[in-house]
Amino acid sequence: MLGLMQDQGLLISSLIEFADRNHGDAPIVSRRVEGDIHRYTYRDAAGRARRVANALDADAIEQGERVATLAWNGYRHFELYFGVSGSGRVLHTLNPRLAPDQVVWIANHAEDRVLCFDMSFLPLVKAVWQRCTTVRKWVALCEADALPADSGIDGLVSYEAWIGAASDRYTWPALDERTAASLCYTSGTTGNPKGALYSHRSTVLHAFAAALPDAMSLSARDSVLPVVPMFHVNAWGTPYAAAMTGAKLVFPGGALDGKSVYELIESEGVTLAAGVPTVWLGLLNHMAQAGARFSTLQRTVIGGSACPPAMIHTFKEQYGVAVLHAWGMTEMSPLGTVCNLKGKQLALPPDEQMKTLVKQGRAIYGVDMKIVDPEGRELPWDGQASGDLLVKGPWIISSYFKGEGGDPLRDGWFPTGDVATIDADGFLQITDRSKDVIKSGGEWISSIDIENIAMAHPAVAMAACIAVPHPKWDERPLLVVMPKPGTHPDRADILRFYEGRVAKWQVPDDVVFVDAIPLGATGKMQKMKLREQFRDHVLPAAG
Ligand code: ADP
Numbered sequence: 001m002l003g004l005m006q007d008q009g010l011l012i013s014s015l016i017e018f019a020d021r022n023h024g025d026a027p028i029v030s031r032r033v034e035g036d037i038h039r040y041t042y043r044d045a046a047g048r049a050r051r052v053a054n055a056l057d058a059d060a061i062e063q064g065e066r067v068a069t070l071a072w073n074g075y076r077h078f079e080l081y082f083g084v085s086g087s088g089r090v091l092h093t094l095n096p097r098l099a100p101d102q103v104v105w106i107a108n109h110a111e112d113r114v115l116c117f118d119m120s121f122l123p124l125v126k127a128v129w130q131r132c133t134t135v136r137k138w139v140a141l142c143e144a145d146a147l148p149a150d151s152g153i154d155g156l157v158s159y160e161a162w163i164g165a166a167s168d169r170y171t172w173p174a175l176d177e178r179t180a181a182s183l184c185y186t187s188g189t190t191g192n193p194k195g196a197l198y199s200h201r202s203t204v205l206h207a208f209a210a211a212l213p214d215a216m217s218l219s220a221r222d223s224v225l226p227v228v229p230m231f232h233v234n235a236w237g238t239p240y241a242a243a244m245t246g247a248k249l250v251f252p253g254g255a256l257d258g259k260s261v262y263e264l265i266e267s268e269g270v271t272l273a274a275g276v277p278t279v280w281l282g283l284l285n286h287m288a289q290a291g292a293r294f295s296t297l298q299r300t301v302i303g304g305s306a307c308p309p310a311m312i313h314t315f316k317e318q319y320g321v322a323v324l325h326a327w328g329m330t331e332m333s334p335l336g337t338v339c340n341l342k343g344k345q346l347a348l349p350p351d352e353q354m355k356t357l358v359k360q361g362r363a364i365y366g367v368d369m370k371i372v373d374p375e376g377r378e379l380p381w382d383g384q385a386s387g388d389l390l391v392k393g394p395w396i397i398s399s400y401f402k403g404e405g406g407d408p409l410r411d412g413w414f415p416t417g418d419v420a421t422i423d424a425d426g427f428l429q430i431t432d433r434s435k436d437v438i439k440s441g442g443e444w445i446s447s448i449d450i451e452n453i454a455m456a457h458p459a460v461a462m463a464a465c466i467a468v469p470h471p472k473w474d475e476r477p478l479l480v481v482m483p484k485p486g487t488h489p490d491r492a493d494i495l496r497f498y499e500g501r502v503a504k505w506q507v508p509d510d511v512v513f514v515d516a517i518p519l520g521a522t523g524k525m526q527k528m529k530l531r532e533q534f535r536d537h538v539l540p541a542a543g
Contacts, residue, residue, distance in 0.1 A: 009177035010204035013086030015243040017172070020046035023220060023246030029268050030074040031253040031260070033120045038075055042243065045079055047168040052083025054166035059137060061113055063088035063173075066183060068112035068135075070096045070103070070121045073230045073251040076141045076159055080116060081230070081239050085181040085200070086172050092183040093231040097521035100127045106185050106193055107132045110401070116141055116159060120254055122151065129153050177201040183401060184233055186330045187520055195401030196330050198234075202395040206333045207240035209364045209395075214340045216272060216301055216324065220246040223268055223296070227252055227261060227275035228304070232522045233334040236274055236301070236326075247272075258286025269296045276304035276523040277311060281462065284314055297321050301338070303328060305524045306430060306448045308455035309358040327360035327430055329416060331408075333395040336369065337361040337428045345425075358452075359429040360420075367393045369428065370413070371420055383423030386431050386444075389416045419444075436527050438467040438477045445477055445506050447527070450498075454479060457497050459487035462517050464525045465508060468537050476539055479508040480530055482517050489513075509539040 019026070024043035032038050061067065067084045069091065071077040084091040092110050094103055096118075103124065107115065112132065116139040117125050129138060138153050140146075144161040181200045185193040198206075211218040216238075218224065224247045226235040234240070242249045250268045252261060261283050265273060280302060286292070300315060303326035315321040328334030339361030345353060363369050371379045371387035379385040390413035400408060408414060419431045431437070431446045438445040447465040454463035462482040467475035483489055491511045498507040512534065518526040 009175065010201045011086070011172070011175055011177060012082060012181055012200050012203055012240065013172035015204065015207065015240055016042070016046045016049050016082040016086065019243040019246060026220070026246050026248055028075055028078065028249045028251070030251040031255055031264060032074060033072060033118050033253050040075065042246070045075060046082070048079045048163060049082035049086060050168050050170035051163035051166040052079055053087035053170045053172070054168075055163050056084065056087055056089055056114070058166060059114070061089055064090060064180060065113045066090045066092045066110050067114040067116070068092040068094050068107060068110065069231070070094050070115065070117040070124065071141055071230065072118055072120070072254040073226055073235060074118070074141075074253050075251065076116075077230050078239055078249070078251070079163075081182075081234075082243075085203075087170075088173050088175055088179060090180045090183050090197070093234065095185070095187075095229075095231045095521045096121050096124060100124060102193070104128050104131045108134060109192075110183060110185075110195065113137070114139060118254070119146065122148070126152060175200060177204075182234060184231075184330055187522055187524075192404075194404045196233075196333075196397050197401045198333060198395070202333055203234075203237070203240055204244075205366060206237050206335060206395040207244050209366050210237045210241040210335055211245050212364060214362065215335065215338045215364050216241065216274070217299075218242065218245045218247050218272070222247040222271045223250060224248065225250040225252065225261075225265060225268070225270040225273040227256060227273055227279050229522075232304070233328070233330050236303070236328070236334055238274055256282070258282035258284070259290075262286055262290075262292060265297050266295060271296055271298045272301070273297060273299075274301040277302055277307050278305075278462070278519060278523045278525075280311060280315075284311070285461075287319065294319050294321060299324055301326050303334075303360075304522060306360075306452065307358075308452045309354070310452070310456040312358055313354070323357070325358065325360055327418075327428060331397045331414060331416075332367070332391065332393075335364060335395075336367050336391060337363050339427070342425060356425075356427055359423075359427045361428060362426045363428070366395065367391055369422070371422055376410070381422040381424055381426065383421055383427075383429070386419055386421045388434065389418045389420040389428070389430075390414060391416055436466075438465070439475050440470070440477070440505065441473040443505070447477070449502065450477055450479065450506065450508060453498060453501050454481060454494065457489065457494060459483050459489035460494070461485070462525070464517050464527055464530055466527050466530050466534065468509075468531075468534055468539060470509075470539060477506070477508040478534055478537060478539065479511045480517060480534070481511055481513050482515065483513060510537070512537070 019042040144158040147158045226238040299322040312323040325339040379387040450465035461484040470476040
């Protein structure tokens with residue numbers, strides 16, 4: 001017997017319509033690439049999203065065709081999120097930090113039809129447009145009078161002229177909720193990038209989950225600043241979850257330095273900010289130098305790579321801001337776990353609580369996870385046993401776009417490539433990415449553990465721990481350190497810092513100092529590059 005409830009699909013258009021009707025006057029504030037601050041409301045955004053849908057109709061862009069963006073976080077990008085997907089096209093958020101050749105490869109693989117870009121990416125677009133063979137229309141996200149006459153790009157139009165000619169009345173189609181809604185490529189550290197193709201259903205379910213109290217706890221009383229880019233797994237779903245809850249949205253544009261982010265947090269009363277650890281390093285440096293305080297910020301969601309415990313401490317002890325450590329992947333829309341304490345842990349002393357808060361957190365309803373040994377046997381949730389992490393759930397991929405790479409699943413589970421422990425309360429702790437773990441004489445050393453200790457050293461701005469070949473132990477850890485400006489730590493000083501913090505055999509064999517650690521397109525340390533750079537490094541003990 002079937003239930004007798006209305007069979008209404010979970011559609012992205014319903015989010016913006018809901019926000020229009022119920023939170024029409026809630027503000028959306030954007031720092032534009034032009035540098036000024038733009039303000040409007042969900043009602044304005046909804047009307048303009050409908051214009052986008054009509055403009056795509058007028059250009060005869062078919063259902064399912066890809067409309068790409070090369071854009072920072074801002075109100076026009078937000079409108080495209082809803083106008084493109086809501087009308088049945090697929091929003092493809094290209095990462096503008098990729099090299100031009102990679103952008104061309106991905107745009108051609110995705111067969112993008114329309115490409116909308118921020119004016120700050122005009123040089124990139126000029127370099128690639130002739131090689132993006134499927135794109136029929138180029139749209140500059142600007143006013144008509146800001147369009148350069150001599151761009152050289154055939155048929156370039158301004159976004160404002162494009163949607164300005166379209167009506168703001170539109171009836172959103174009643175799509176099948178499994179219809180493709182957006183496309184995001186993994187960073188492709190090994191081989192070519194692969195596309196994760198999200199559906200309306202997966203996106204709306206993920207937004208529900210993201211807004212839950214034990215996830216980001218979003219509400220109409222929040223002012224949310226996604227520093228994580230809208231081209232990085234849909235800014236972790238914050239634009240959708242904000243529309244669902246009516247939270248005020250604050251978009252930082254391309255100004256992601258500590259000072260700009262701090263000013264926006266203060267001027268817009270931001271209560272929740274989300275981003276990768278490297279962005280918060282910049283913010284915390286600025287805070288320390290300027291002696292600044294937060295007056296409204298309550299919590300920050302930090303994920304994408306391991307958040308060093310020292311950062312969680314600083315936010316909490318110095319600034320009274322709770323860090324919600326989160327773990328996820330592009331293939332997971334991206335949220336898998338978020339770290340929030342359970343009721344029974346609230347009475348624990350702060351030190352004990354901190355042992356849990358540094359972990360990546362508990363699964364959100366909708367995400368099923370398990371850890372297995374090399375033979376695929378499930379391991380216990382005891383906080384000790386460490387194994388390959390597998391996940392499944394309605395916002396986790398079943399296959400990559402165009403079937404690239406074959407069937408990614410193992411008995412219905414998606415292997416994350418991460419190694420983790422899970423404790424009896426369900427708190428996940430990522431030990432490492434399997435390709436980053438250091439295999440020393442049959443024992444594994446967690447590069448994350450070694451980095452986290454270095455990050456607590458007062459003179460260390462950033463640290464990466466990588467494996468280098470070793471004649472006796474196969475691999476041994478090498479620590480690559482970027483010192484804080486004005487400090488000059490030496491090798492012995494850093495190595496002494498490990499005494500009593502890890503077992504002797506886990507202490508790095510050597511420390512090298514660099515001016516900068518290479519970061520990838522989503523702000524993560526590129527350990528593969530470092531491994532190449534230091535492949536022939538001779539460790540003192542082995543030399
Ligand atoms: P995203 O684009 O969301 O960062 P990617 O697919 O590029 O996702 O990378 C996902 C990987 O990033 C995970 O498999 C994991 O190795 C790493 N990661 C993400 N969040 C964390 C975290 N909080 N702690 C440790 N590693 C993390």
